Amino acid sequence: MTALERSQDPESLLQAGSRRACPCRSLDWCLLLGLGALGAALLTLALFSVWRVLPPPLETPERSLLSLSMGKEAGAQVLPTSDVIQDRVMGFYHATGIDGVVFSSNFNYHDTSHKLEVKVGGLYFIYAQLAVKCIAKCSKKQTVELIIKQESGDTHSRVLTISLHLSSKSEETMSKFSAVLQPLKKGDSLYVVMKTNKTDIENWQLDQTNKKDNFFGLFRLPSSADQ
Numbered sequence: 001m002t003a004l005e006r007s008q009d010p011e012s013l014l015q016a017g018s019r020r021a022c023p024c025r026s027l028d029w030c031l032l033l034g035l036g037a038l039g040a041a042l043l044t045l046a047l048f049s050v051w052r053v054l055p056p057p058l059e060t061p062e063r064s065l066l067s068l069s070m071g072k073e074a075g076a077q078v079l080p081t082s083d084v085i086q087d088r089v090m091g092f093y094h095a096t097g098i099d100g101v102v103f104s105s106n107f108n109y110h111d112t113s114h115k116l117e118v119k120v121g122g123l124y125f126i127y128a129q130l131a132v133k134c135i136a137k138c139s140k141k142q143t144v145e146l147i148i149k150q151e152s153g154d155t156h157s158r159v160l161t162i163s164l165h166l167s168s169k170s171e172e173t174m175s176k177f178s179a180v181l182q183p184l185k186k187g188d189s190l191y192v193v194m195k196t197n198k199t200d201i202e203n204w205q206l207d208q209t210n211k212k213d214n215f216f217g218l219f220r221l222p223s224s225a226d227q
Contacts, residue, residue, distance in 0.1 A: 075219030076116065077102040078109070083206040085132065085144060089114050090192040092216065100212040106220070115151065115189040122220040124184050128192070130162045131175035131213035136203040142166040143197045144204070148216065150182070151189040159190070166204060173207040181221075192216055 078092035079100055093101055094109040094116075103109070108117040118124075130146040148160040160180045184190075207213045 074106060074120075074122075074222070075102055075104060075217065076107045077215055077217030078116070079212065080206060080208075080214050080216075083208050085142075085196055085201045085204045085206065086194065087196060087198070088194055090146075090194055090216075092116075092192070100215065102217070110189075113191070115191045116218075117187070117189045118184045119186060120220065121184055121186040121188075124182055124218045124220050125179060126160055126182050126190070126218040127177070127179035128160060128162060128216040129175060129177040129214060130164055131173050131207040132164055132166060132204055133173040133207040133209075134166070134203060135205050138166070138200060138203045139168050140200040141168075141197075142200055142204055145195040147193045147195065149191055149193060150184070151191065152185060152187075173209070173213070175207070175213060190218070 076094070077100070078094045079098065081091040081093055091111070091114045092109070094103045095101060096103050106118070106120045108119060109115075110117065126148060128146060128148060130144065132144055142165075144164045144166065146162040147158060150157050150159045159182050160178060162176050162178045164174050164176055166174060
């Protein structure tokens with residue numbers, strides 16, 4: 001066999017080609033690994049950027065209402081003095097040293113009539129929460145209403161009503177929150193009336209477990225003009 005024939009041996013050419021291809025394949029793997037690492041780094045950077053611009057969690061309604069009511073001495077929030085369920089005008093704690101109570105100088109509270117007098121007029125956000133629980137064998141259906149009324153001169157009008165329909169299946173506390181926007185003039189008063197259907201009322205009471213489950217409050221909107 002001549003030297004020319006040996007140089008054209010197919011097996012020799014295949015083996016030589018295989019030895020030359022190895023560095024190319026290694027380079028391809030290195031390139032792929034490099035691109036993968038770069039992609040992971042870009043993904044991490046993108047996630048970090050999104051995390052930085054996400055807004056903070058929203059405050060709970062209770063926290064927001066208290067914060068707004070304390071601004072510019074425009075608000076008040078009071079807590080009931082009794083947990084008895086019966087037809088009555090409700091009395092409220094209004095001393096500012098009590099946890100959950102906010103009471104600014106823009107209001108007066110009359111302990112005898114249980115009326116909250118407004119000293120500065122404007123557009124008010126009025127709100128309340130009613131929470132009731134069964135304390136004994138509650139075998140009959142019960143309806144409890146919390147009614148906020150406005151006294152303006154000789155006129156008495158209903159501003160807000162919260163109704164709870166209770167039954168023997170109501171093992172846990174039932175509660176309801178409601179609110180309304182209402183214009184109030186200087187000298188107007190608000191008071192809260194509780195009404196029931198007078199059935200099995202001794203087995204129900206206001207839930208005062210956390211001392212702040214029942215409340216009534218209001219605050220004047222900053223943009224509203226005084227009247």
